[in-house]
Every structure is written in C-alpha cells, then in structure tokens.
Amino acid sequence: MAKIYKLDEIRKVVFFGTPEFAVTSLEKLIKSKYKPCLIITQPDKPKGRKQILQPTPVKTSGLNHGVPVLQPSNVNSEAVLEKISAVSPDIIITVAYGGFLGKKLRKLAPLGCINLHPSLLPQYRGASPLQSALFDNLQTSGVSIFKIVAAMDAGPIINQKPIDIPAEMNFTEFSEYAAEIGADFLLETLEQIENDGFTLEQQDNSKATETAKVEKEDLVINWETNCDVIIGKVRGLSEQPGARTFRAGKVLQILRAEKYSEQKHDTTGLIIQVIKNEGFVVSCADGEVLVTEVKPEGKKNMSAHAYNLGAKLNENEQLG
Numbered sequence: 001m002a003k004i005y006k007l008d009e010i011r012k013v014v015f016f017g018t019p020e021f022a023v024t025s026l027e028k029l030i031k032s033k034y035k036p037c038l039i040i041t042q043p044d045k046p047k048g049r050k051q052i053l054q055p056t057p058v059k060t061s062g063l064n065h066g067v068p069v070l071q072p073s074n075v076n077s078e079a080v081l082e083k084i085s086a087v088s089p090d091i092i093i094t095v096a097y098g099g100f101l102g103k104k105l106r107k108l109a110p111l112g113c114i115n116l117h118p119s120l121l122p123q124y125r126g127a128s129p130l131q132s133a134l135f136d137n138l139q140t141s142g143v144s145i146f147k148i149v150a151a152m153d154a155g156p157i158i159n160q161k162p163i164d165i166p167a168e169m170n171f172t173e174f175s176e177y178a179a180e181i182g183a184d185f186l187l188e189t190l191e192q193i194e195n196d197g198f199t200l201e202q203q204d205n206s207k208a209t210e211t212a213k214v215e216k217e218d219l220v221i222n223w224e225t226n227c228d229v230i231i232g233k234v235r236g237l238s239e240q241p242g243a244r245t246f247r248a249g250k251v252l253q254i255l256r257a258e259k260y261s262e263q264k265h266d267t268t269g270l271i272i273q274v275i276k277n278e279g280f281v282v283s284c285a286d287g288e289v290l291v292t293e294v295k296p297e298g299k300k301n302m303s304a305h306a307y308n309l310g311a312k313l314n315e316n317e318q319l320g
Contacts, residue, residue, distance in 0.1 A: 017097055026058055029183075044059070059071065091111040115148050121153060125211065134232055142161055222320075242255060278292065
C-alpha cells in the first residue's frame with residue numbers, strides 16, 4: 001500500500017534558498033502560518049570590480065523580516081545539523097538553495113526535505129530548468145514539488161502544476177512568473193499535506209532530461225544555426241547574462257529577436273536590412289531573424305532602432 005505523505009499540523013519550517021527566485025516563496029511563507037523559524041542560505045560572495053561581499057537575496061529578505069539566518073560553508077557539518085535539530089522542524093523546504101543536503105540533514109524533520117523545482121520533473125533536472133525550457137521554445141513547462149533524495153532532482157513527486165509560457169517571454173520575465181506561481185503552489189501543497197496528504201509518485205528515470213549550468217561559452221550566438229535555436233538562446237539568456245554576438249570588435253548583446261522570414265542566404269550572420277522603428281534583420285541557417293532589442297558593450301538596454309541611430313548599421317555587415 002502506498003504511503004501517504006501527510007502531517008496534521010506543520011508548525012515549524014526551516015527554509016533553504018539563495019537567489020531572487022527563492023525570495024518569492026520565502027516572503028509568501030513569511031506572510032502565512034508557515035513562517036520559517038530558521039533560514040539557511042549560501043555564504044556572501046564578492047561581486048563587482050571591487051569584489052565587495054554581497055549578501056544573498058534570501059539573506060536580505062530573511063533579516064528584513066526578523067528571521068534568523070545561517071550561512072554555513074558546509075551545511076552538512078555536525079554543528080549546522082545541531083542548530084537545525086534544535087528548532088525541531090516539521091519540514092525543511094528548499095528553493096534554489098544550490099547545495100547538496102546529506103542523509104542526516106534530510107532526516108531531521110518528520111516530513112523530510114522538499115524542493116520546489118521549476119519544471120515538470122523528470123524533465124529538466126539540474127541547474128538551468130527555466131533557461132532550458134526557453135532554449136527549446138517550449139509552450140508549456142511547470143513546477144514540481146518533490147521529496148529530496150541523494151540523487152539530484154530525482155526524488156518522488158508530491159505535487160505538480162503545468163505553466164503555459166507566452167511566446168514573447170524571456171528568462172527574466174519567466175523566472176519572475178514561475179517564482180510567483182511556484183510560491184502560491186507551495187502554500188497550496190503545504191495546506192494539502194495537512195488535509196488529505198499526497199500519495200508520493202516515483203519519477204520515471206527513463207524519461208529524465210538533464211540541464212547544466214550556463215557557461216560563458218554558451219552565451220555566444222552561432223548564426224549558422226536555425227532561427228528557432230537562436231531565438232531560444234536569446235529568450236533563455238535575456239536580460240541577464242544576455243546572448244551575445246560581436247560587431248566591430250565589441251560585444252553586442254541581443255536581448256529580443258523574432259522570426260522574420262524563411263529567406264535563406266549564402267552567408268549567415270549578415271545584416272540583411274535595417275528596418276526603421278523596428279530593428280535589423282540577420283541571416284541564419286534556415287532564414288532570417290529580426291533583432292528588436294540590444295545592449296551594446298558598456299551601455300544600457302535599448303531598442304535596436306535606437307542602437308542603429310548611433311551605430312549606423314550597414315546592410316551586408318558581418319556579425320560574429
């Protein structure tokens with residue numbers, strides 16, 4: 001008989017999270033009856049040219065709401081386990097924490113550790129599920145809440161919810177959108193755990209797909225690929241870190257682009273035409289894309305039309 005995942009009352013919550021995506025869930029938990037009694041986040045990291053230590057978004061949010069915050073370099077150390085155990089959590093919730101939770105940690109709460117993951121698992125396990133959905137130009141993705149096990153994102157599913165992805169939505173917008181839907185879904189799931197509970201559903205590992213961390217070399221646009229691939233890359237990397245090409249020896253980030261035509265050309269990466277008030281058209285392997293928003297090196301985001309007014313783009317000019 002399948003085991004029901006249930007607890008009559010969730011009184012004490014420990015929250016693990018790090019980036020802005022996790023803040024949405026954290027703040028909704030704080031405003032609910034599931035306010036965390038302890039937050040675990042990654043250590044501060046140096047940023048910028050001066051390498052000044054910056055707190056994680058989750059740390060900033062937690063401290064602003066008066067919740068105790070820990071930033072261990074080793075979350076599985078005995079000292080950290082003792083501090084978590086001391087609050088007697090009923091459940092440990094993780095959202096984009098960015099670290100491995102060992103067996104002892106996973107057993108500190110009666111309900112164990114659960115994770116909110118922005119994909120319909122077992123699809124898009126790993127580090128970049130949101131970007132990967134956009135790279136592949138998916139029309140539907142989702143959020144999954146699952147019980148954490150040793151293998152990454154492979155634990156039994158507690159609850160899932162599909163999410164439609166508007167065609168024009170980029171990574172920044174999709175991340176905010178999925179974070180909001182996921183946070184509400186997390187609260188609904190906690191309430192259901194206290195009511196009827198859930199029958200845990202094992203993932204089908206044969207259908208699993210993996211995603212990797214986006215590396216610097218992944219940011220460069222290859223104009224020799226198809227339009228859909230290029231558009232997916234632009235969407236999946238915009239607004240940060242930004243898909244990029246090169247013009248006159250300088251980086252030009254392409255922040256928005258759309259399919260323009262199926263007209264093929266002998267050479268890819270050429271500026272085919274400049275369209276007033278719209279942008280510029282670039283040749284790809286199976287057609288043309290219209291670039292409508294860019295970020296020139298050292299400057300702010302701007303429309304491709306505004307960029308052209310200063311840059312004076314030329315037809316048949318080579319990018320890349």
